[in-house]
Amino acid sequence: MRRSLAFGQMSASRAPDITPRVLGWDEPSLLMVFELIDDAAGGGGLELRQWTGTGRAFIAGSAVGVVHEMPAPDAGISALMGGGPPPLPSAALLRGLPLPMFRSCSAGELKAWRLMQRDAALAAAVDRLLAQSERAPRVPAHCDLRLDQFLFPATRELPYLVDWEEFRLEDPARDVGSCAGEWLHRAVTRRTGPVPAAPSHDDIMRHYEDGIEQARPVISAFWRGYREARPDHDPGLAARATAFAGWHMYDRLLAGARYSIRLDAVDRAAAGIGRALMDAPGAAARTIGLNAS
Numbered sequence: 001m002r003r004s005l006a007f008g009q010m011s012a013s014r015a016p017d018i019t020p021r022v023l024g025w026d027e028p029s030l031l032m033v034f035e036l037i038d039d040a041a042g043g044g045g046l047e048l049r050q051w052t053g054t055g056r057a058f059i060a061g062s063a064v065g066v067v068h069e070m071p072a073p074d075a076g077i078s079a080l081m082g083g084g085p086p087p088l089p090s091a092a093l094l095r096g097l098p099l100p101m102f103r104s105c106s107a108g109e110l111k112a113w114r115l116m117q118r119d120a121a122l123a124a125a126v127d128r129l130l131a132q133s134e135r136a137p138r139v140p141a142h143c144d145l146r147l148d149q150f151l152f153p154a155t156r157e158l159p160y161l162v163d164w165e166e167f168r169l170e171d172p173a174r175d176v177g178s179c180a181g182e183w184l185h186r187a188v189t190r191r192t193g194p195v196p197a198a199p200s201h202d203d204i205m206r207h208y209e210d211g212i213e214q215a216r217p218v219i220s221a222f223w224r225g226y227r228e229a230r231p232d233h234d235p236g237l238a239a240r241a242t243a244f245a246g247w248h249m250y251d252r253l254l255a256g257a258r259y260s261i262r263l264d265a266v267d268r269a270a271a272g273i274g275r276a277l278m279d280a281p282g283a284a285a286r287t288i289g290l291n292a293s
Contacts, residue, residue: 001030006073006080007164010140014070018063019161020151037153037160044148048187051218056159058225060150060179063159065229068139068172081168086143089247091130094123108257115263115271116250125278129243136171137234143170145178172233173240176226180219180241180288181248181274187211188273189266208273212288219289238290242281245288249274 008022021035043051043060051057073081094117097105105113116122142149143166151160188211227233253271256264277284285291 001025001027001032001165002080002082003167004032004164006077007140007167009080010070010073010077011067015066017156017158017160018066019164037151039155040151040153040160042148043150043152043159044146046147048183048214048218051183052221055221056150056152057218057221059157060159061222061225061227062229063150063161063225064142064145064175064179064222065226067161068141068175068233069230070140072138072169073140078169083168086166086168086170086174088251089126089130091123091127094126106258106260108260108262109254111263112250112253112257115268119275121279122250122275125243125275126247129240129247129278129281132236132240132243133171133173136173136236136240138169139172141168141170141172142166142175142178143168145175147179147182171240172230173237173244176223176237176241176290177244177246178248179222180215180290181245181251183215183218183222184212184245184273184288185249185252185270187215188270208269212273216287216289220291223290238285239282242285242288242290243278245290246274246277246279246281246284249277 005022005025007019011018012021020037023033023035025032043056046056051060072078093101093113096117097113102110142161142164144163145161146163149161149163151162153160188208190211223238249267249271253263253267256267277288
């Protein structure tokens with residue numbers, strides 16, 4: 001709640017149209033009241049073609065760039081916001097779960113963590129990404145950005161960004177990578193035609209290649225909008241964002257396993273794509289639409 005209030009206070013004077021206004025709050029009851037936004041389309045319900053065909057991906061990138069271009073918050077807002085990195089990805093959790101977390105996991109989550117904890121290459125990629133991210137410039141960042149947190153009102157072009165519970169000063173690659181990862185995950189896990197009874201390796205690879213091809217123009221449009229709003233980003237941003245997009249596939253694997261006793265095969269295969277992105281993010285950035293220039 002305090003992080004949400006911190007962003008509401010900061011954006012009110014610097015980008016008042018980027019999120020619905022906070023009308024009031026009561027901290028003891030953890031209650032917040034926001035301006036009502038009528039007739040808005042949520043980004044979570046949009047198909048890939050609706051992001052590019054309407055220019056929404058470009059506009060969404062511009063909105064994220066506007067947030068990242070905000071000056072650093074003053075001391076009062078920083079105190080509300082607090083410190084510390086987002087909880088995931090975590091190098092420590094790839095080596096072992098704390099007992100309370102272990103006890104609260106579903107059977108599906110435990111299988112997901114076991115899969116990840118046995119992958120030495122994934123652990124090395126997470127270590128690498130976190131070290132690079134630690135050295136990156138800090139900007140005001142959402143840090144839990146999902147497509148359903150973009151609201152597109154019928155009365156204006158710029159979307160609202162909502163749900164600021166994880167707001168903090170962080171590496172901008174987290175937000176860019178989350179959006180790219182969302183589009184990639186949707187594209188590679190979507191079934192568009194009949195599934196062969198016994199798909200061959202070539203059938204499977206063709207499906208994932210087609211998915212990346214479908215996501216690339218959306219990610220590219222988002223990236224163009226972002227760079228237009230924030231042209232002076234650091235040169236390593238595209239590669240780090242690609243690695244965070246790869247981690248997003250594992251994040252979706254965990255989310256899908258939360259209420260399950262088994263891992264979804266499609267999400268598990270998508271995590272394999274994420275692993276490839278994290279292993280060589282510099283080379284993969286252009287492949288997914290995050291061109292360096």
